[in-house]
Amino acid sequence: MEVLFSNVKELVALAESQSKPISEIMIEQEVLMTKRTREEIIAQMDANLTVMENAVEKGLEGVYSKSGLTGGDAVLLQNYMKTGKSLSGDLIMDAISKAVATNEVNAAMGTICATPTAGAAGIVPGTLFAVKNRLNPTREQMINYLFTSGAFGFVVANNASISGAAGGCQAETGSAGSMAAAAIVEMAGGTPQQSAEAFSIVMKNMLGLVCDPVAGLVEVPCVKRNAMGAAKAVVGADMALAGVVSTIPTDEVIEAMHKIGQSMPSALRETAKGGLAATPTGKALEAKIFGTAKVDSGSVTS
Amino acid sequence: MKFRSVFDIIGPVMIGPSSSHTAGAARIGRVARTLFGRQPEWAKIHLYGSFAETYKGHGTDVAIIGGLLDYDTFDERIKTAFEEADRLGLTYEFIPEEEEAEHPNTARLVIGDTDGVMELIGISIGGGTMEVTELNGFPLRLSGHFPALLIVHEDRAGVIASVSNSLASQGVNIAHMECGRKEKGEMALMVIEVDQFINEALIDELKTLKHVTQVSTLAN
Numbered sequence: 272m273e274v275l276f277s278n279v280k281e282l283v284a285l286a287e288s289q290s291k292p293i294s295e296i297m298i299e300q301e302v303l304m305t306k307r308t309r310e311e312i313i314a315q316m317d318a319n320l321t322v323m324e325n326a327v328e329k330g331l332e333g334v335y336s337k338s339g340l341t342g343g344d345a346v347l348l349q350n351y352m353k354t355g356k357s358l359s360g361d362l363i364m365d366a367i368s369k370a371v372a373t374n375e376v377n378a379a380m381g382t383i384c385a386t387p388t389a390g391a392a393g394i395v396p397g398t399l400f401a402v403k404n405r406l407n408p409t410r411e412q413m414i415n416y417l418f419t420s421g422a423f424g425f426v427v428a429n430n431a432s433i434s435g436a437a438g439g440c441q442a443e444t445g446s447a448g449s450m451a452a453a454a455i456v457e458m459a460g461g462t463p464q465q466s467a468e469a470f471s472i473v474m475k476n477m478l479g480l481v482c483d484p485v486a487g488l489v490e491v492p493c494v495k496r497n498a499m500g501a502a503k504a505v506v507g508a509d510m511a512l513a514g515v516v517s518t519i520p521t522d523e524v525i526e527a528m529h530k531i532g533q534s535m536p537s538a539l540r541e542t543a544k545g546g547l548a549a550t551p552t553g554k555a556l557e558a559k560i561f562g563t564a565k566v567d568s569g570s571v572t573s
Numbered sequence: 574m575k576f577r578s579v580f581d582i583i584g585p586v587m588i589g590p591s592s593s594h595t596a597g598a599a600r601i602g603r604v605a606r607t608l609f610g611r612q613p614e615w616a617k618i619h620l621y622g623s624f625a626e627t628y629k630g631h632g633t634d635v636a637i638i639g640g641l642l643d644y645d646t647f648d649e650r651i652k653t654a655f656e657e658a659d660r661l662g663l664t665y666e667f668i669p670e671e672e673e674a675e676h677p678n679t680a681r682l683v684i685g686d687t688d689g690v691m692e693l694i695g696i697s698i699g700g701g702t703m704e705v706t707e708l709n710g711f712p713l714r715l716s717g718h719f720p721a722l723l724i725v726h727e728d729r730a731g732v733i734a735s736v737s738n739s740l741a742s743q744g745v746n747i748a749h750m751e752c753g754r755k756e757k758g759e760m761a762l763m764v765i766e767v768d769q770f771i772n773e774a775l776i777d778e779l780k781t782l783k784h785v786t787q788v789s790t791l792a793n
Contacts, residue, residue, distance in 0.1 A: 274574065301579050306768065315580060322586045336590075338630075377589030380632065380652055387582045387700045389592040395583070417583045424582035429574050433582070434593050434699030436623040436677040442699070450582075487627025489590035540677060541594075542626040561629060 275300040279426050279467050279521040286463035293453070293463050294415035297422035316414050322384045323373070323396035330372025334379045338560050341490040342379065345372035348498075362401050363502050370397025370501035374494040386417075387424040387433040390440075390489045391447035393497035395420050398451040398504045406458055419457045420450040423470050430522070431529035435482035436541040438532025440496060445477030445528065448500035448507070455508035471517035471524045473507035478524075478531055481539035483546025486557035492547055576702060577718055585701045587646040593678050594624065594631030597697030599651060602640020604705055604717055605682045605693045608789050613684035613691075616641055616665040621674035621681070624697075634667050637680065641665075646701060676706075711753045711762040717791060719748050719766040724779065725787035728754045728761040732784045736763060739778050745769050760786075 275296060276282040286293050301312050331349055335342030348368035351357060357364045370393030377383045377392055386395040399416050402408075408416070424433065427446045432438035452469035456462075461469075477500075485491040517524065538545030547553050576582065587596040606612065618637055620628050628634050632651070639654035641663065650657055658665060678697040685691065694707035705715040708723065715721060726732050733752060740747060746768045754761035771790050779788045 277574075297579055304577055312579075316583065319580075319583055319586060380589050382586065382647060382649075383589055384584055384586050385592040385596065385701050386584075387592075389587060389589050389595065389701075392589075392592075418579060421579035421582040425576060425579060428576040428582060428700060428702075432699055434678070434697075436593060437699060484627070484630070487630030489631065537622070537677065541623045542677075543630070544626065 273303050275303065277426070278430060279423065279470070279525070282422055282426065283463045283467050292415065292419070292457055293422050293466055294418035294457065297418040297425070313414060316417050317410070319384045320414055320417060322382060324400070326373045326376045326381065326383045327369045327396060327400055329381060330376045331368070334375050334381065336375070336378040336488075336490055337380070338486070338488055338490065340378070340485065340488060340556065341494045342375050344494065345369070345375055359502070362405055363505055365404065366398045366401035366501040366505055367498040369400045370394050370497040371494055373397060374497045378488070378490045378494060386420065387428060387446055387450070388435070388443045390435060390493050391443040391497060391500065393494075394444060394447035394500040394504060395451045395454070397497070397501040398455060401505070402455055402458060408458055412458060416454045416458050419454040419466065423450045423453045427525055427528075431525050432532055438529065439535050439540055440480040440482045441477045441528055442532055443482065444496045444500040445474055445480055448477060448504045449474040451501065451504035452507035452511070455504060456511050459508065459512055461512050465511045467521045468516050469508045469511035471519065471521045472510050472515065473503050474524050474528060475517065475519070476503060478528055481535060481546050482541040483539055483548045484541065484543055485548050485553040486560050487543035487548070488560070491553075575698060576700070581700055581702050585646045587701060588649065588651045591631040592701040593697045593699055594627065594633045595636045595651075596646040596701035597678065597703045598624070598633045598680065599636040599640040599644065599646050600701065600703045600717065601680055601682070601695030601697065601705075602637040603643060603645070604640075604695065604703070604791060605684055605691070606641050606643050607791055608693065608708065608723060609684055609691050610789055611686070612643070612661065612663060613641060614662060614664070614686035615684070616663065617668065617683040618665065619668045619670050619681040619683075621670050621672065621679040622677035624678050624680055625669035628667065628669065637682070638663070638665055641684065708762065710755060713751050713753065713762070713764045715764055715766070715791070719768065720771050721791040722763070722765045722767065722771060722779070723789045723791070724763040724765070724785055726761055726763065727784040727786065728758050729784045732782070733763065735782050736765070736779060736785070739775065739782065740765070740767070743772075743775050745771065745775065
């Protein structure tokens, strides 16, 4: 099978040697591998972008999950941002509120676009729609943001994992935050190498993050992890654009993430048996939602 | 390479809350439905690993039933799949298993009606992408990325050649092919992933070939 890149080093080298953005390399590879036309591929990504816009809009109106565990925080964050009193700044507040909006819609079984997963679906669109207000991109540039995110996600998915059950939350919100950082860099005019640096900087700060959803629901702590993933993406992009580089090359960071995931006990990989899911409050919530707690209480004092 | 398209990463468009436990599960159910060729009357669904522990919270159960009813990952009816199943005469049972499967998100679907029974093992490998790893006891690897032909046949010399001749005569290129059998001379299975859309005429031709007993397709 023909493939243009199978790791980040090859992806960056290709983009730089041909003076093309990473998004363009991703589109070319998609044409090559799926035999679909460029127009079809771009139209599908455009449609996915529309799904993301609709999810954010819905979330910002205020949605609540069936379990009652999550909902309404996106509205709180937007309202606070609009007071102008935020300490972390409007762009970060906008990004995290829109990330939360998407994940609140997801938790309520609404329609979202997985990026790369549903549990981490807030980060890529949340950052995109916040950065959009600063950089005023064209529709095409917004679509390219998704292709650049996808290019890095493609490498992670094939060389490590994007599944919480296989690699913990580092594989989900970790991957999403790192992908978004790389895409922000491209939209802001940075180089392909700077995209890779931004990816590495964020991923290095996600390593080890476990997947421990309370009651097995994609709500607590997933929604807030999307908020922090979005914030890290913006900061990581700024660091790379400032010229900060990662000491450890991107592909080695991805390999480290993979190995950490493999050595994580299954209790911390989306089984709702460890971490926050196994706290007294986590167990009590599970019992309240499903009637009986399935969580093994052996290691927990309640 | 497990993930081949950018839309495995930026996608699928889906009903929440989990790409692996909801969208991937729906796709496993839908592939089973397609391979069975009709809506089953009953389904016994065995869940392993993370699927077994968290299926209720993730809506894995409604998603698999939705898939068996031929719903795509973004179909709103996934949310009411149980009611739809009751209405359409599909009875179902979920059995969370203690034993550890090779992959943490594994489902074994046994589905059937008065005319037949099919057993399929599917794994959800992340981001909504899934693979079929076993069909009616035959180990295989089927991603659903490409149009595929599944041909049940008797284990005889020349069957593979006659199938590939039929494909070649229609200009269909084979991307990936696996053959397996349970015992020498008994029932065997060919899984052929192809680059082109498979038309009805080709399926009809394959069905007439000597020693071929069943032909099913999986469209892209």
